[in-house]
Amino acid sequence: MSTSEAIAYAVKQANVDVIAAYPITPQTIIVERLSEYVHNGELDAEYIAVESEHSAMSACVAASLTGARVFTSTASQGLALMHEVLYLASSLRCPIVMAIANRALSAPINIHCDHSDMMGSRDAGWVQIFAENGQQAYDRIFQAFKLAEDEDILLPVGVNIDGFFLSHAVEGIATISDSEAATFLPPRKAKYYLDYSMPMTFGAFALPDWYFEIKHQVVEAMDRVPKKLAEIEETYYKMTGRKYDHVGVYKTEDAEVCLVCAGSSAATAKFAITRLREKGIKAGLLSIRLFRPFPVESILLHVKDVKALIVMDRAMSPGAPSAPIAQDIKATLYDAGLNIPVANFVYGLGGRDISAAEFESIIMKIVESLKAGRPIEKGVMYWGLRA
Amino acid sequence: MASVKTTTLPGGIINRPGSTIDYKTGTWRVKRPVVNLDKCIGCLICWIYCPEPAIIKRDDGKIDFDYDYCKGCGICSLECPTKAIRIVEE
Structure with missing residues (x-):
């Protein structure tokens, strides 16, 4: 069906x-x-x-x-x-x-x-x-x-x-x-x-x-x-025998970088993370399955030890400091006293597809920044937008 | 509004008919109507026009006001054909 x-x-x-x-x-x-x-x-x-x-x-x-x-x-x-x-x-x-x-x-x-x-x-x-x-x-x-x-x-x-x-x-x-x-x-x-x-x-x-x-x-x-x-x-x-919880969790236990997204992209991201793990990159995934109320407790269980979060938003909020999901993630971290850098990407507007290879590139971009000691870019980045 | 409960049902449902009677809208009033019974001819035009209704029909055919619900809008005074109703400060 x-x-x-x-x-x-x-x-x-x-x-x-x-x-x-x-x-x-x-x-x-x-x-x-x-x-x-x-x-x-x-x-x-x-x-x-x-x-x-x-x-x-x-x-x-x-x-x-x-x-x-x-x-x-x-x-x-x-x-x-x-x-x-x-x-x-x-x-x-x-x-x-x-x-x-x-x-x-x-x-x-x-x-x-x-x-x-x-x-x-x-x-x-x-x-x-x-x-x-x-x-x-x-x-x-x-x-x-x-x-x-x-x-x-x-x-x-x-x-x-x-x-x-x-x-x-x-x-x-x-x-x-x-x-x-x-x-x-x-x-x-x-x-x-x-x-x-x-x-x-x-x-x-x-x-x-x-x-x-x-x-x-x-x-x-x-x-x-x-x-x-x-x-x-x-x-x-x-x-x-099927249970989904409020967030979908994939390989977050020892993750250094955790990607957050919602909807069908979660499967694509999971595929990308599986490939990165094979290369020794410690990446994980949190999929927002319950968006309202925002699953603050469930998220905090998995992000405390990560070095950076990548929040993928498939919607924009013109003029706002972050796109919608990143706003909630940042508020969640702030209230928990966690000062974890958040890279926020808006992607896939109007049905523009995102591939597993693109998710790999996004994650690697942040992994390399961390490795080089470069600060994570603040504000909102627009993934795949024509220059 | 003292008689209004301090808790509410889900969605503000009111599960008792006719509860508006508890809501004394007369507290909103800043000016009040006063009738001169010598001029009142009992035509009840004020009774027809009053949006509340806060005009009380007396046994002698003339009128009085229900100040619990009269908001002091002054329509009664405006419509009275004999100018029997004055609006005065509270």
Whole structure:
């Protein structure tokens, strides 16, 4: 199956009640398959074909408030159009799960992968998970629903897949059975939901006297995510033998240089690191699988003894001192009292591919700087940009 | 606002209907309406126009104000055909 098909299949097995979606490349196949499942009667769900992504997310919020299990999917301009409603979903504590097929933002118009779309909605109060391959994307859908719908969490969850690199890549996917899915993910039991027989107010006006506290609930729920997700990952592991943790860790034990990235690049970087290790270069990899909340504790377990970090961002933040992931890494190190140099590269915008050889060059550049006693370049570097 | 709970439900959900009654918007007022009952003809135009509603209909057909919810907007005074309502400083 392609990753898109795997996600649609997982959503079907998760037995969702409502899907409200608007097709956009490279996410289209996910909602196409879901609409087929509903049409064929394989999935008993309400499929709302809306007129825009803004409406899609609005319909999802309303449906979620009735206590339904809700899924949608989008990418790029679609996520940008949803932007204002994303905040409603998190603040109204709607456990919606959304697959985001990460794609560049216009202009110039481009349909290929980068992480600019999700980074633009970084602060909307959504849990954000990156998948490195189709298998992870499939498995994370079940975990995302279980996490989102937990009464201690009640937050929407984004499952990010690199547009085309993952969304259209075909691989063998180990699936779980429908009965395993039903055991792992029983029907949602909402405590508060829209019901004529017990009137409640959702989304009431809040003045300066209460707005802050209600908004802060999202932070409190986010703080509970790492522990809860770890429990869910453990349960899923016992069922399937597959466990992903909050960061993907590869050869970090004795690493002198550690590369940090997110999404499908992790596999390419792993290949590069394997080759460098054969040459005696002590390089390691941390793949950011849970991006929000940022897995501070998990990262600190692996970076204390490295001499330099290389943070690869597939999104830029014009005018900022670092690109998004590097900002978080630097804050993590600073709070832990670690003064480790961070080389920050922005790469692969608009779907520009990055090869294992390029990852090797990047790592060697930093290794050689360390060896020569040269300082690591500060600020943001743009890898592969035409001079 | 003393009656508003000090904790909130997830997302600020209010699970009790009619709770707005606890929210005394009259505390926002800086000026208040006062009626001259000699001029009031009980037409209730103020009652129709009041956005709150904070006009109370008295047994004798004339009007009074519910100062717990009157925000002091002054529409009643503006609309009164007999100029029976004055707006005064609090």
